[in-house]
Amino acid sequence: MRILVPAPFEEAVSSLRSRGIMPTALSSAQIRDLGAALRATSIFSARTTHARYVQDIRDAVDGILSGKLSKAEAKEILIRKLAEYGYDPERGFPGDRGLGIPPAERGSLRDLGSSRRLDLILDTQLTLHRSIGQKIQGMTPEALFDYPCWELVRMRPRRIPRGSALSGSPGWPERWESCGGEFYRGRMIARKDSPVWVALGDSSRWDDALDVDVPPFAFNSGFSWLEISREEAVALGATSEDDAVAGTPADPRESVSASVAGIDPDIIRAALRGIRAEIAEDRARLAAPGGAR
């Protein structure tokens, strides 16, 4: 097996490239009223009217997902582009005044070149498209069999996390419970086909939700997904041995058993016994770096 650093995340890049750009003078609240279908097919940012700048945002995200840019480099490029297009927080882009866009305070979230704004747009887009990539890779017949569940876990510590007194926003465990999610030994785990994933990102339930069924689910979330193996999910009670997770193609046998169609069942049986015994008893037998496959 090889590990490549950095290398493109092709499914995430495809997800991004499938979207058009939508320059808009609308605020976040107004954009939410546009309808999920339009939002799901576009890259946009509130009060961002400059089409080329929206394209620049998409290019920057593309560069990061492709392993060509770091986030710091992308932010520098976007700041340079804003200056090039004549953006100023108080006046906006040239022509913005006529569109009724209110002035922004420098450094605030409404200032398109502020760190808070750049981090928000890049973090949201990156997590969204990487999560879509994870979902695509996680819904193949093999992945659904081996890893039938997702776990919602914190991956980024926050000084003021959702759910804390200062946040003024329900925390993820509270949202989980409200969406019908179950806790397994305190962990937020659900099958990949569970409706809880849609509910977590539903903006009719949560003001800050993005109407997506993948992380980040809502703006500025520090939570993400991990895949949970069948063995662990069964042990925790999140699924059962014979459960087939929806999303599996009509004939899941196709990809797996076509390659072993001609093999004698006795060989499979022997391998099954051998490999199970191996896992229980001897972790080193398959662990010989430098050996051949």
Added chain:
Amino acid sequence: MNLLRIKTEIRDEAARALIRGIDDRASLNKRIGLAAKALTREHLSKIAIEKHGTAQRLGAEPTGHFKEAAESINMAADADGAELRISHRGGLARAVRPVDIAPTGGRSFLTIPVHAAAYGRRVREFERNFGARLFRPYKKGAGKVRAKALAARGADKKLVFFYALRESVHQDQDRELLPSDDQYAIAAKEGVARWIGHVAWLRGIDAGGA
């Protein structure tokens, strides 16, 4: 591009017999890749929560660097093998080899944040945000020698240092940023086991039956 190769050897004779018999190893390699990917993402998600000492020391919001790395892990597999891909620049190359960082773009120095307001931000971004130009102050008591640092004057006219300047930075290899070879080998074995289990399940074969 940095590359780490992890090789695994299957010694169990029954498993080898089964693998020898298959026409296309893509589905087997995919199981190995899936297991390696899950292992790596879990490993990085733990680092993401534990490793933010610099942000804590400076009192800054963590950048989410390792969260991004964990989210960026993806996998490709074909009949020849499985490949883990990390589409994230910065940081994880250290898992593969030592890293020497030098300034680019005609710059003389690297800028190392020493203040919460500078953490996770480059100088251009910092200056854009705070509407203040940073400068290299003269070293106290050293004549016209400038400090290797960038500072600005606060409202009270006092100097506030935001970045240290360095000609280069060397980072030793940190193999622990990724799971160990042994952990990958165990994950590969689990992947093989799941593949065999799935094949048996699909064909209705019970391990103990005749």
